[in-house]
Amino acid sequence: MSSEGQQTDFYDVVVVGGGINGAGIARDAAGRGLRVLLVEQGDLANYTSSASTKLVHGGLRYLEYYEFRLVQKALKEREVLMGIAPHIIWPLRFVMPHVKELRPAWMIRMGLFLYDHLGGRKKLPGSKGINLQTHFAGAPLKDSLRKGFIYSDCWVQDSRLVVLNCMDVEARGGRVLPRTRCTGAERSGDEWRVQLTDTVSGAVHDVRSRSIVNAAGPWVARFLGSAMHQEDEKAEKDVHLVKGSHIVVPKMFDHEDSYLFQNDDGRVIFAIPYEQHFTLIGTTDVAYEGNPADATASDEEIQYLCDAVNRYFKHGIGPKDVVWTYSGVRALYDESEEEDVSAVSRDYSLELDDRDAPLLSVFGGKITTYRTLARQAVDRIAPLLGASITDWTGRSALPGGDIPDGDFDAYLAALRKSRPWLPESMAWRLARNYGTCVEQMLGDASSLEDLGEHFGADLYEAELRYLAEREWAMTCEDAIWRRTKLGLMLDASQRERVDAWFTGQNKKRATA
Template structure:
């Protein structure tokens, strides 16, 4: 995707890191009239931000660690995010079977009461107790489970949330450069000289910026030391979380939260219509975050955790896909239990003549408030206003009338009756009103070009390449979408071949 902004070597803000925090900060800054450049060493949402449990949630379990402020902040954000991205964020009901040996019922009821009331809930239904012997959600569960609780949170297409923020950056005059690494940064009076390296060609360029935002996620400390020759004493914990995907373990649309014997909780969530997503682990991590993968022990752990609850047991042989991400958690306590380390964030500002802001920690649900607070810190130094606008303006594809996704989906099906039902749902859930731009004047499936398998056609790949920076099969079928789950190896290779041809055209254009 080429920038809509005029290319320049001078910016007000350069944001290093194309995960959710960096994308949110760049969008907020661009919307305040600042000239913004975002760079990311890999694809957008290449690492941590595409490896979450896909939830916009308050974090029910954080109440046990007395993280009331974090939970309240996250609960308030759930409904704000639903409002600006109703296509990729939608309500989920969670079922929590009660196991009295793990947590007493009174504790769960008290926690759910706080969860219902801390964030000023308006759109989502409240919690309640259920009889698992009579409720449909109890049918796939072990017959010994009798009592349960239901509560509300939200689903999010995590990597798409990043891409949509970046699309809005460019729509507001900013510039986004994936596959571009910050390899050096030096202050020069009241500005930064920043060396950037294209990771596909090794070509270097130097740009000037009045400020730098380090939103490099698990690389935040490394960027400070390697690119900027700065030491930082923040206590950053690297924690790996892994997930597994298996064929659907239940037919209804609700999700499960299971208590585990080690005090952790595990989610089992309907995924991409035909699968169940199970996660997550919490493992202290050392090494390159880009190389994180699910270990055999983690896969077995997740299988064992859900097998305590479901009638039908799964084994590692049932796993069709795994993914892992590394989070950089900031915590000043000397907590040995990585699950107890705070998911809140810290912003560190060096407010000299050329400001440097570093972001430590954070979670998807609170990315927008993190971004607002981050830009508020540097805005006065750059002559920009203090304002909170990002919760009022929809993200690309999110301008669905009244936020009514079902009504929009019905309208799409009526206007394009030739679209298969599952395909219409997937496109609307991924692209919202941008689906119309993707489909263009097509009047049949044949008009969408080459068919790669499942419901993937050339028109979608072309859209992803032109508007969403997709350059490889992995970008398209594992991050922008999850169509890779429905394709065989030959079909995936065909997608890769298509991108290879497009990249050659782009290089010679």
């Protein structure tokens, strides 16, 4: 801990971890009137929460493992999340070609029937069988594939979901500190003394808190030992680190539906339209050891994903076609000693140590159920902090999500009418990333020139300034790979110019 005389801040809850679970918990707690601080050792959504398959889904394949409760919980959340963030979450239709050697048609039909009805679906269209010889989604597939099924799930801009939750934390009086590591915590009577280290400057300071939530994701068990000196052999034993890798290739088909392909090892692979010009393919499931921050896609994983989709598409791909890869490590919680990582549950577990100052640790979870996880987590500690038991987060829009009636197409049409100088594709991207907050970004601009320096693609200084001032972006990587995916469209020299812009902004901030 730092010196005794240093000024300290006091909170009801310190949340450690700026991924989706930590962000959701901090938002829920702040909305109940608690004084909240969220700290994250890197950028927001720096690791697992920006490395997902970008889906809000029930998890069709989990039905094979009889995970009915998890699937039902996730299915119910799809339309709730669409309601609070219709700009970054939207429906997708998934086409599943049938290969009778892998799963019989009756099994798929039964699974899709359950998928349609377990979650109380109201807005999303149901599943049905299709003829791939006549359906447009069959055109890029091999001629031998004749029968298929189609069903609904949703897309999410995953790292933006984290940022929007954090924006709402601060709007509700909380505080968010990226690039701040919790390097120590010890109980002092009925409160915690928490040591925080700025990972950029190295500065150290203390805060006090009535409780701590450990939402450190793949570091959850390690944090208990390194910062809190609470070695938990059970947690170490039951937390399975699993790496999932994805590849991005140039667009493989010219329609907006996605594909779910059965692989011959029993897993499924998604192929999804991505950022207007690309196809996203994933994911792998590989047991992982080491620092989760160092996870990258191996040559074997890249080839595995290429081989999986080549079984279905007429025009195959190889590693040379891959324009980008990303990998994330999930901390899956399982007490069954299951050796097949694909079979390990994606559900979550909350463990509360309520001695004096409470400590709540979050194990597992997935993006789709982050809001219910957050509600249950805050419900566990709320009575100890004098806060209410309530479920409010599914009724209040996230920043930019207050689109009238949730009608994104109408909002986009209105944006294009009010800003006719915006190129069509740029208007779509800005609306999909920022929703109604795009008005703050564009301000009084009446032409592209009014947006400042042009860095390439459709990236202008006005957007970088917005990201730096309102969304905690401090580096080129923050802006073009997490807040947006413009890194796919910018060349090396353009990325260097973005990096130079942030370097200049950070120097100004340091001397201010």
